[in-house]
Amino acid sequence: MAVIDSGVSATHPLLRGQVRPGADFNNLERHEGQCDNAGHGTIVAGIIAGREGTGTTFTGIAPAARILPVRVLPDTKTRTDEGLPAQIAQAIRWAVDHGADVINLSLVTLPRPELEAAIQYALDEDVVVVAAAGNRQEQQQNLPAYPAAYPGVIAVAGVNEQGEHVDSSVVGDYVDIAAPGLNIVGPAPRGPGYRAEPQGGTSFAAAYVSGAAALVRAAYPDLSPAQVAQRLTGTADNPPDGRNAELGYGVVNPYRAVTSLLGTRTDPAPGALPAPAPLRDPLAWQRTVAIWAAVVGAALAGLLLAARPILARGRGRGWRPGRRAETGPTG
Secondary structure, three states: OEEEEEEOOOOOOOOOOOOOOOOEEEEEEOOOOOOOOOOOOHHHHHHHOOOOOOOOOOOOOOOOOOOOEOOOOOOOOOOOOOOOOHHHHHHHHHHHHHOEEEEOOOOOEEOOHHHHHHHHHHHHHHOOEEOOOHHHHHHHOOOEEEEOOOOOOEEEEEEOOOEEOOOOOOOOOOOOOEEEEEOOEEHHHHHHOOEEEEEEEEEHHHHHHHHHHHHHHHHHHOHHHHHHHHHHOOOOEEEOOOOOOOOOOOOOOOOHHOOOOOOOOOOOOOOOOOOOOOOOOOOOOHHHHHHHHHHHHHHHHHHHHHHHHHHHHHHOOOOOOOOOOOOOOOO
C-alpha cells in the first residue's frame, strides 16, 4: 500500500513496524518518506493500516497492510505548482515499480498529461488507485479534482457521522464512493499522541476506501483494479437513488466488500449457494381432495338442476308413463 502524501511517521505506536522505507520527491530532504512535517500523511496511513494491540481502541481498516510512504508534499496548503503534477507522476511510477498493489492519493493537483499517463501505467500494472474527490476550499467550486477524476481511479467523497454528504466535499459525476470525512482523529506525526481533524476532508475519506481496497486485494488477489472498484461500489451502502453526484454508489462497507458473493442471475459468483429447493407442502393431498370434491359437487349440482323439470313432470302424472299421441295421414 503506497501513501503518496506528506510522508509518514514510522515511530508512532500505531504504525511501528507498519512503514517500509519509501522515497522523497519534489526536492524534499531524503528521509525515505518517513518524515512528516505536516502530519497529514501519518493520519492517512493510520486510518489505512494502524495496527492492533497498542492499548488504544484505534485501529486501521487493514491493520495487516504495510505502508510504502512516498513524500511529495511539504505541507497541506493548496498547491498549484506547475511542477507538482510531474513529481506526483514520478512518485506513482516509483510506487508501482516498488511493489505497491494499492496507491492512496489524498491530494489534489493540476491535470497534466504526464500525471494521466502515470495513472494509466499503475492501472495497466494491476495497481488499484484511490484518490480524494477534492474539497471545495481547495477547488473553490465543484470542478473535477485530479487525479480523482481520471478514468479508472476510485474517487472518494466525504460523509459525516450520519452518513450524509459533507458540504465541503466536491460534488461531481466522477465520484464513485464515499467514506467518513468529518471529525477525524488519527496518529500524530511526533510522539505517541493523536490529533483531531474536525474539518475532516476527502483526504481521510480516501484513506478509509484504500484500507477497504487492501482488504479486498488480500481476500481476492486475482481481481483487477476495475473488479476491485466494482466490488467496493457494488457492496456500498447505496443512497436511495442508487447513485448520485454527492456520494457516488454510497458509503463504503468494508465487511460487505470482503464477504459478499457477487454475480448475476445467469452467472452466479463462484461458491454461491444454489437456489433452495421448493418446500414440500404437507397439506398438498388435502388440497387435492378438496379440489376434486369441489369439482364433483359442482357436477352433481348441475345434474340436479337439469333433472328438476323432469321430476316436476313425473309428479304431475303420478309417475305414470306418458302416452304417445295418435296421428293420421295428412292431405
